[in-house]
Amino acid sequence: MNTEFLKVVEAASLKKEIPYFEIGDTVEVHCRIIEGDKERLQLFTGTVIARRGSGINETFTVRRVSGSEGVERVFPLHSPNVADVRPIRSAKTRRAKLYFLRERKGKAVRLKERRSEHTVRAK
DSSP states (O other), rough: OOHHHHHHHHTTSSSSSOOOOTTTTEEEEEEEEEEETTEEEEEEEEEEEEOOOOOGGOOOEEEEEEEEEEEEEEEEEOTTTTTEEEEEEOEEEEEOOGGGGOOOGHHHHOBOOOOGGGGGGGO
């Protein structure tokens, strides 16, 4: 009974539309930043290396290299502070978590791009 009650309460906080993205995709995350009485959006662009949880507890980890320093941020998917998630590029992966990218540098970090159905040769 408690879990059913929690699901009903959580359903009110879930976002209605979530863009489709997978592990290995490069995404732009638009974060709401509140400074005093002002609010602005800040972009964080990087590769999705992990996704975990379900429902209201679902999170995803985005990694980017900024000035030869790796930066990772964990975003709650249904947070009101995450304004938008836009997939930019999709990549082929064979793992559920891409933690091995942490040890790599330069060109070794690149992932092979996934071809969409629209780029298949037409006869």
